[in-house]
Amino acid sequence: MTVEEAAEALSLPLFRLEGLLERGTVAERDGYLRFKKSVAGKERGTAYFEEAGDVVRGFPKIRRILMLDPGVPNRFEGEVVVEEKMNGYNVRIARAGSETVALTRGGVRCPYTEHWVHRLMGEEAFSDLPELVICGEMVGPDNPYVVSDAYGVESVQFFVFDVRRKGSNEPLPVDERRELVEGYGLSGVRELARVGAGETDEIREIVEDLDSRGREGVVMKDPAMDLDPVKYTTSSGNCKDLRYAFRYFQEYGADFIYPRAVREGFQAVEFEADMDERANRLGRAILEPLAETAVAGRKGERILEPVSVRVFDLSVVEEFERHLRSTGVDAIFREPEELDDGSYRVRIDRVRQGTDDKTANLLAGGFW
Amino acid sequence: MTVEEAAEALSLPLFRLEGLLERGTVAERDGYLRFKKSVAGKERGTAYFEEAGDVVRGFPKIRRILMLDPGVPNRFEGEVVVEEKMNGYNVRIARAGSETVALTRGGVRCPYTEHWVHRLMGEEAFSDLPELVICGEMVGPDNPYVVSDAYGVESVQFFVFDVRRKGSNEPLPVDERRELVEGYGLSGVRELARVGAGETDEIREIVEDLDSRGREGVVMKDPAMDLDPVKYTTSSGNCKDLRYAFRYFQEYGADFIYPRAVREGFQAVEFEADMDERANRLGRAILEPLAETAVAGRKGERILEPVSVRVFDLSVVEEFERHLRSTGVDAIFREPEELDDGSYRVRIDRVRQGTDDKTANLLAGGFW
Known part of the structure; x- marks a missing residue:
């Protein structure tokens, strides 16, 4: 690759890209560049494949409202598509030259994800769609990043929620996307309803139903995708996140707690929720995992996060191990x-060294 | 003043002080310099009085443990003095030339505090102790900074917890300090017990008792003050702080929540607390004030923090108003x-503009 070619493909002045590379905001690895932050009009996770010359734009942040009413009517007109927001990790699949690549949110190619994409869709997946990026959520228990048991998925499954044009990042309209996804035999995230922008009571009922089933939330979309989508999460989704964050409190607690606490407060008011029940749920989501970690630390146990992967070829595990190490995990x-079908499950314990060290230190009477 | 004199009094190289002044880390106002951060071996809040040439060192941070056992035995030997940690604002009183000045934690002279110090102790207070700094907590309901009703104080009262030597910041031993304080007819913070460093069960009982009465916590001290004191807070103290922080969530929520959540988790484990009760208390301390703020915002009320001052001379109120404005409040x-005794109570509403704006924005469907 020449930096000139990359700059041209990314529509950036040469000196700008050189500066980003020098500061490490754009990093080079294994034949592609990736944007580690949103900068210069490119989303975080934007990737440029050197040999193929392809640009895959990062998945744009979906903004969040804390009040369905008037949040939804203020941002939409006419019809609103309510889709389920699933709890997994964000993946973009695209062709880069003669390969089908899978990128995580940060724009890193993940060999485990690619293994599953090839398994689920074939190595040549989307070779007839070289100009599109298929965006979706990898969901399920055999998941090294975000474990979720809520969806009845056996290992991992990919649910498409967006299809975008490669260079411009323009999304397809909702129906066009669904048709394309179905035509490929893929799953899409569930469409829960189409309602008028003013019908927030219906959306609220959907959210309450998802909440009661431990689901994460909804994304509201303009059918034509001319307006930006907006997300809204359930209380049980917020509390699940907090349970995770406080189990590994040193890694996640500080970043997770404040915004979720505020969400809970505003939702409790809009939903006229039972404050006692909400308070108890919130308090437990903070205290119980902290206590679990402290008790584990007291017993001398190491603070580890158990995850698993399932592969049909053990070499993928080796590759994934190298990959994790290279990303500092x-x-x-x-x-x-x-397993019975000839595949393999490998349990992986992510070492939560920050929480492990901090817990040991606090238990030994260390200063906060 | 010359910067040379200040540098000499502060035992700093001239260029160092000049640099700090230039960067604004040390600020000049009304005839004194103050350290806005801990830097160059001087605590935050350290002040240098130009005319008098006096240095009043900042109050050193008291470090916190999350486990009484083994936190206390690890840091102390022999006897430990357990004193009450009171919930008010930290004040240092010292002579600067021919004046008795009162400094807040950040090293700012506060005219309201000085009014009370002069009222309680006379204008010439401590004129016979020019080398000492009297450190204590201003506590009570007529308090523009930290309102507390827990102590049966009518307006405000000053409780001494430390006496230190001016230039070196060396503390007096506990008994010597108590004698001096009593000799001046002043109140000290309560001494709750003297226990062996290993007797953490006794300290825990004290903490549980304070907790049940809504008190803040304890400070543990070496009688000779050769070792650094250590603090430990009650659950009700933590939760009170959170109630305050989430009423004005935009100003305080993010900074307050994480450390207090972790404290609650470790304390619940050490105290073998009823998790349901603790979870409920913690959850309520977060949700209820948020809901209160959201509901107030919905009614179109401005988010204000009501405080009050009581003065014996109305000119102090004017001066205090100018003072608050000058500090950006x-x-x-x-x-x-x-009032019946000829004094005046003035109610003051602190404008919590950040929370007010954010609440209005979120209620209008704004993005988080």
């Missing part, structure tokens, strides 16, 4: 178990 | 009410 890979 | 002063 410390993890212990256990012995593979062979 | 926006507040509405109400009409003085004359």
